[in-house]
Amino acid sequence: MVTIPYNFLGLPPENSDYKKSKYAVLPLPYDSTVSFRTGSREGPLAIIAASRQVELFDPKLGKEIYHPGVTTLEPMEPDACGPEGTLNEIFKYAKKIVRSGKFLLGLGGEHSISSALVKAVNTKYKKLSVLHIDAHLDMRNAWQCSPYSHACVIRRIHDMGIKTVSAGIRNISEEESIYIRKTNQVVFTAETIRRAHDDQWMIDATAALTENVYVTIDIDGFDPAVAPGTGTPEPGGLDWYHVTGLLETVAKNHRIVAADIVEVLPTPGQVVTEFMAAKLGAKIIALTQ
DSSP states (O other), X not given: OOOOOSXXXXXXXXXXXXXXXXXXXXEEOOOTTOSSOOOGGGHHHHHHHHHTTSOOEETTXXXXXXXXXXXXXXXXXXXTTOHHHHHHHHHHHHHHHHHTTOEEEEEESSTTHXXXXXXXXXXXXXXXXEEEEOSBOOOOSOBTTBTTSGGGHHHHHHHTTOEEEEEEEOBOOHHHHHXXXXXXXXEEEHHHHHHOSSSHHHHHHHHTSOSEEEEEEEGGGBOTTTOOOBSSOOSSOBOHHHHHHHHHHHHHHSEEEEEEEEOBOOBTTBOHHHHHHHHHHHHHHXXXX
């Protein structure tokens, strides 16, 4: 009987062996600090399931993308001690993956996991910056009494001394508004992007990035009309070509060294969001070859 392997992109053993693969996909089924709709812990496996139907040929590259090898790791179990313990465990594991020479692609889960992944990548790649695609700034110092909340992830990355560029933003708290003015954060709102008459905004955004770039994509950066399966579906977001065009511009002028896709919340009766997330993962793999 012919079967499809249960891994990212549905690859056979010869293309998904850990030792031979350039890319390592890490599922992180964690959503303990979410403050609205829970369920993004189911996102990683839903993305992997959908990815088994993603076409492996990239028309812009003119070739199939899986030849460098894409291994899928076992999902990490959250630490019952709390968010800090979970992020510490993610950091330690991710550091080993990065140090082994793999391109790390994390699948969330809530956005808080990104700070641990960025911290791990920063141990290997200097001059690191973060491209942050999201509906929210996630720059609160603490939320619901926790500095490790999903609403604080970019603030924790700033604590590491790492520069960020945010795109797709359309929900900002007063605290964050004061913070970005005081610290001169680079922020491209969704309204600015959608009103742009050309792609100059992509050039301006990528100009603020450093040599090595970590990409973190909160799926709610997209408009909920195209990505309804997320915990906080903010209206007025980005479309597929905004995001992929930005990724292509970054890849052309910088080096994408790792990435994550987070906040996918599977919705019964449709697989639009997880399939798009799987396509995004495949696009990132294609752009970094």
